[in-house]
Amino acid sequence: MKLKTTGVIALTLFLSMSMLAFNLRPTQASPETTLYVDPAETKVNLDKSFTININIENVADLFSYETKLGFDKTILEPITIEEGPFIKDQTTSPIGTFFLPIIKEDYVYVACVTQGNYPGVSGSGTLFIVTFNTSDTGESNLPLYDSILLNPNVTKMPHNTIDGTVLVTIVGDVNGDGVVNVIDLSIVSLSYGTFEGEPDYNPEADLNEDGVVDMRDLTIVAMHLGQPDT
Numbered sequence: 001m002k003l004k005t006t007g008v009i010a011l012t013l014f015l016s017m018s019m020l021a022f023n024l025r026p027t028q029a030s031p032e033t034t035l036y037v038d039p040a041e042t043k044v045n046l047d048k049s050f051t052i053n054i055n056i057e058n059v060a061d062l063f064s065y066e067t068k069l070g071f072d073k074t075i076l077e078p079i080t081i082e083e084g085p086f087i088k089d090q091t092t093s094p095i096g097t098f099f100l101p102i103i104k105e106d107y108v109y110v111a112c113v114t115q116g117n118y119p120g121v122s123g124s125g126t127l128f129i130v131t132f133n134t135s136d137t138g139e140s141n142l143p144l145y146d147s148i149l150l151n152p153n154v155t156k157m158p159h160n161t162i163d164g165t166v167l168v169t170i171v172g173d174v175n176g177d178g179v180v181n182v183i184d185l186s187i188v189s190l191s192y193g194t195f196e197g198e199p200d201y202n203p204e205a206d207l208n209e210d211g212v213v214d215m216r217d218l219t220i221v222a223m224h225l226g227q228p229d230t
């Protein structure tokens with residue numbers, strides 16, 4: 001009996017040690033590289049401009065890249081495309097990067113390369129920043145596609161992409177269905193008297209963004225009731 005117990009203890013010890021050894025090994029694969037639109041969802045009023053970042057996460061040795069970013073040309077118009085800090089501010093190349101943005105009819109194309117034979121950049125950050133004007137109400141996808149990430153060996157690096165969306169609404173259209181009516185009034189009314197941080201506070205209902213849903217927000221909806229005029 002005693003011998004048996006000793007055997008069990010020895011076996012348990014052996015198993016624990018095996019598991020410890022197993023745990024010490026680097027079992028985790030490196031996290032996946034992702035190219036994504038930030039923020040993923042934007043809501044903006046008609047005739048206002050807005051900005052999105054194209055970010056990269058968990059990349060190793062990024063030397064150059066290109067990507068397309070689509071948009072619905074009936075509601076959006078790109079105005080500017082600026083390079084973000086990710087490669088530009090971290091590269092060891094003394095001449096920096098060559099950044100080439102092109103605005104096409106319904107997508108923007110961006111290519112960027114480190115100038116000279118220098119290592120790539122690793123980690124996470126912003127590759128570029130796009131500012132759009134809005135020309136009509138509606139929803140537009142902001143898909144990232146045909147993207148290529150290269151390391152200094154000009155080897156393609158596998159990665160995921162996550163698209164974005166933007167909803168362009170008229171002022172007072174709280175639920176984003178394209179019209180200002182009693183539904184929007186009701187949504188604001190349901191949050192009436194709530195302050196930011198409270199459970200019933202609805203940021204969508206706080207139209208003037210002052211941290212409280214009150215008569216001022218109801219008035220904004222009321223002033224646009226019945227829009228758009230048909």
Ligand SMILES: [Ca+2]
Pocket residue numbers: 172173174175176177178179180181183184
């Ligand atoms: Ca509405």
Ligand SMILES: [Ca+2]
Pocket residue numbers: 205206207208209210211212213214216217
């Ligand atoms: Ca308010």
